[in-house]
Amino acid sequence: MRAVVRDRYGPPDVLRLATLDAPEPGPGEAVVRVEAASLNMADVDHLLGRPRLARLATGLVRPANLRVGLDVAGTVERVGADVTGLRPGGRVWADLFDSGHGSLADRVCVPASALAPLPGQVAFDDAATVPHSGSLALQGLRAAGPIKAGERVLINGAGGCVGPFAVQIAKARGAVVTAVDHGGKLDLLREVGADEVIDYTRQDVTRSDRRFDVVLDIADTRSLVALRRCLAPGGRYVLIARRIGSFAEKALLGPVVGRLTGTRMGTFAWHPNRRSDLDELAALLVSGAVRPVVDRRYSLDEAAEAFDRLATGAARGKLLITP
C-alpha cells in the first residue's frame, strides 16, 4: 500500500510517499480503503510538532507515529476478529485524531470503534472534509448553549478550516451570522451564507458599536476585555483555543469576567470523533444545511504542496487528498 509518511518533525518537505506492507486487521480493527482525506490545521500542528508541549505525547525528539492524516472517508475492506456492526463494503468516516492518524494513504487500519457509518447520500469527497473541523464547529457552538432563531452570532476567524462549518451550522439554527476574516476568504464566507462579513484588517469588530448574543472565537487573537465589548447583555463567548496561554486565560478568567459583566465567557473541552456528532453532521450534510467547500484536490504524492497551501493561509476551503 502507499502512504504519506514523515521521519521527523518539520515543514511539509519532510513528507514522502512510501510503499508499506498491506495492513492486517487485528482483533477489533478494520482496514478502510481510503476514498478521500482532507487536511486540517491540526494536521499542520502534528507535522511541525507544535505546540512543543504536545511532543510529550507524540515523541520528544522524533515523532513516534510516522503516519499523517486525520479526516477519512472510505469503504471497509476487511475486519478483524471480534468486530461487530461493520462489514466489508460498508461506507464509513472518521477523524483519526486519537486512533493513530494515517488517512493520507490508500489504506488505513484503525480500531473499528473509531468508524461511523456514512449515509449513501453523502459523497466521499464531501464527507472527507468534515469530521475534525465540523466537529470542532459543532462542539464550539454547542458550548455557547442553544442558539435561538434570530440571535446574532459572530464567528471570528471564520475563513479557515472550522469557520465555514460554524457559519453554516449557526445559519441552520436560524442565527443571523457575522463572519470575520480577510481578503478572498470573505467571498467564501458570503457563499456559505454569512449575512455580513467584516475584514479584520480594516475594521476592529470589538471597537465597533456592534453587540452579539454569541461569539465563537476561532482566530484566538484578542483578550477577554476586548472580546467582552462586543457581547450583548447575557451574551456568550466561546473560544476554540489555538494557544495554551489563551486557553488558560479564557478557561480561568473567562467565568470571572462573565460573572462580573452579566455574560458567559470561556472555552470547552474538545472531544474528537464523537459518534453522536458525526451522526449530527451527517444529517446536516444530507439535508443540505451544510455544504462543504473544497478549495483544491491533490494526489498523495502532492501532499506536501497541500500542506504548504494550508499552512500559509492560502486555502479558500478544505484541501482534499485522494489516493
Ligand SMILES: NC(=O)c1ccc[n+]([C@@H]2O[C@H](COP(=O)([O-])OP(=O)(O)OC[C@H]3O[C@@H](n4cnc5c(N)ncnc54)[C@H](OP(=O)(O)O)[C@@H]3O)[C@@H](O)[C@H]2O)c1
Ligand atoms: N480547543 C480545542 O480543543 C482544539 C482542538 C483541536 C484544534 N484546535 C485548534 O483550533 C483551530 C481551528 O481553527 P481553523 O482550523 O479553522 O484555523 P485556521 O484555518 O487557521 O483559521 C483561522 C482563520 O482566522 C483568520 N485570522 C487570522 N487572524 C485573525 C484575526 N486577527 N481576526 C480574525 N480572523 C483572523 C485566519 O486568516 P489567515 O490564516 O489568512 O491569517 C484564518 O482564516 C486550530 O488552530 C486547531 O489547532 C483547538
